[in-house]
C-alpha cells in the first residue's frame with residue numbers, strides 16, 4: 001500500500017508573478033527542505049513558479065506569510081506574493097474583504113475589491129542615488145535603473161551583471177524603467193533568487209514608483225506601472241521623513257490547485 005501523505009497546493013499569479021501557496025496552519029509542510037521547494041518551483045520537473053508561500057497561524061494578525069524564492073531559500077518581502085496570499089486567505093475563508101497579516105518586514109494591511117488586492121507596504125525612509133540609478137528597500141532590496149527603451153533590452157544579461165557585480169553575494173533585485181507618459185512608467189525586473197526576469201515584481205514596481213517621485217520624474221503620488229505581466233498602481237504620501245501610506249494595487253488570481261507529497 002502507498003502511504004505517501006499529500007496536502008493541497010494552490011497556484012496563484014499577480015500580474016504574471018506566479019506562486020505556489022500552501023495552507024500550513026497545521027505545520028505539515030517540511031519548511032526547511034530547500035531542495036523540495038526548489039523542485040516544486042521548477043518549471044520543467046515540478047509545478048513551476050517564481051516563488052513558494054506558506055500561510056501559517058499568527059498571534060498578532062489574521063495569518064503569517066512565509067516566503068521562499070524559486071531557488072528554495074526563504075527571502076525578504078514579496079509584494080505580489082503578499083497580494084496573492086490575501087486572495088488565498090479569502091478563498092480559504094480566513095478573511096473577507098479586509099486582512100492584516102504578518103510578514104518578514106512586519107504587519108501588512110490589505111483590502112480586496114472586485115478581484116483587485118491593495119496591499120499596504122512598509123515605510124521607506126531613504127532612496128540612495130548612484131548616477132542614473134537609485135537603490136531603496138521596499139521590503140526587498142531594489143536597484144532602479146533608467147533606460148531609454150525596454151524593447152529588445154536584455155534584462156537577464158544586464159540584470160545579472162548588476163545583481164552580482166554591484167551588490168555581491170547578498171545581491172539585489174534589478175529593475176529597468178522607461179517613462180511612458182506623465183505618471184506612467186514601463187518596468188522590467190530581474191529577480192534575485194529566481195535569477196531570471198519575472199513578468200512583474202511588486203516590491204520592484206513600488207521601488208520604481210518611489211524612485212521616480214524622488215527623481216521628480218513623476219509629479220503626483222499615484223503612479224501607474226506597466227509590466228510584461230500587467231498593470232499595477234502605487235500610491236503613497238511623502239514628507240521630510242520619507243514615504244508612508246504606500247499602497248500597491250492590482251489583480252491577484254487563482255489559477256489551479258492540486259496535491260503535493262509531504
Ligand SMILES: N[C@@H](CCC[C@H](N)C(=O)O)C(=O)O
Nearest residue numbers: 075078079080140201202203
Ligand atoms: N516577486 C517579489 C519579490 C520577491 C523577493 C525577491 N526575489 C528577493 O529575494 O528580494 C515581489 O513581488 O515583490
